[in-house]
Amino acid sequence: MSEIKKVYLCAICNIESGTCSEDCKFCTQSVKYQADIQRYKNKSIEDIVKEAIIAKENKAVGYCLVTAGLGLTDKRLDFVCEATKAVKKAVSNLKIIACNGIASIEQLKELKNAGVDNYNHNLETSKDFYKTICTTHDWDSRYQTCQNVKEVGLKLICGGIFGMGETNQDRISMINSIKELNPMSVPINFFHPNESLPLTKNTLTPKEALKLIKQTRDALGVDIRLMVAGGREITFKEYQYDIFKYGANAIVIGNYLTTNGKVASQDISNIKKMGLTIAEDCKK
DSSP: OOOOOEEEEEEEEEEEBSOBOOOOTTOTTBTTTTOSOOOBSOOOHHHHHHHHHHHHHTTOSEEEEEEOSSBOOHHHHHHHHHHHHHHHHHOSSOEEEEEOSBOOHHHHHHHHHHTOOEEEOOOBSOHHHHHHHOSSSOHHHHHHHHHHHHHHTOEEEOOEEEOSSOOHHHHHHHHHHHHHHOOSEEEEEEOOOOTTSSOOOOOOOHHHHHHHHHHHHHHHOSSSEEEEOTTHHHHHGGGGGGGGTTTOOEEEESOOSSSOOOOHHHHHHHHHHTTOEEOSSSOO
């Protein structure tokens, strides 16, 4: 098992929710499945800044601005840039992560010029399995976006989801594809079932999920920041802090995109009880 000593915290801000026309079978943000979630076009800049201030107070070193939809449109790009500038002005020493889907080199350059530090775009699963969970866009476009991120000089964050019915070979394939991209951080999510979605079950046990963390860490090496993101509470239950014993060294604090997380103070307290340090910045 890995000897993790420092834990990095990240917060998510869902700045455009439930407006996506894609058919990803794992995602409640799709309008196709009519999941019972909050849906809105643009969160107010004031609220985005308020949540950033709270994230910083809760020791987050990263703040992720997430939009629903296939990718960046002109209006969406302008909105993310506006939100980024407002947060940067109000909060110091907080890395801005944009997570806005498929993006061109030109769009990513605009985000970088606006102050975005990192871009998060997940492969989700293997190239072969992807076509069974999404038919409205392909895996290659996701991989290309990740390459675009690196080309413009933004730091890449790239991960995926376990527990959607994929085989272990699919998991190995996804991990190897992520490794090829050499991201600075890898968020791994565990599928959170919703009765409205075509995918209704995640059969992973906590022990199986912990082994997947170790498998990912072993494959990616010690230098990658390995984050457990969505599905942590529902998948690991009372074992959720054992993730740090198996190689994770980062988590999302607070709520996720459309599901609730733990209160940040509880996570911080439990991490400290384990004798681990909360990172004060993104440096190693």
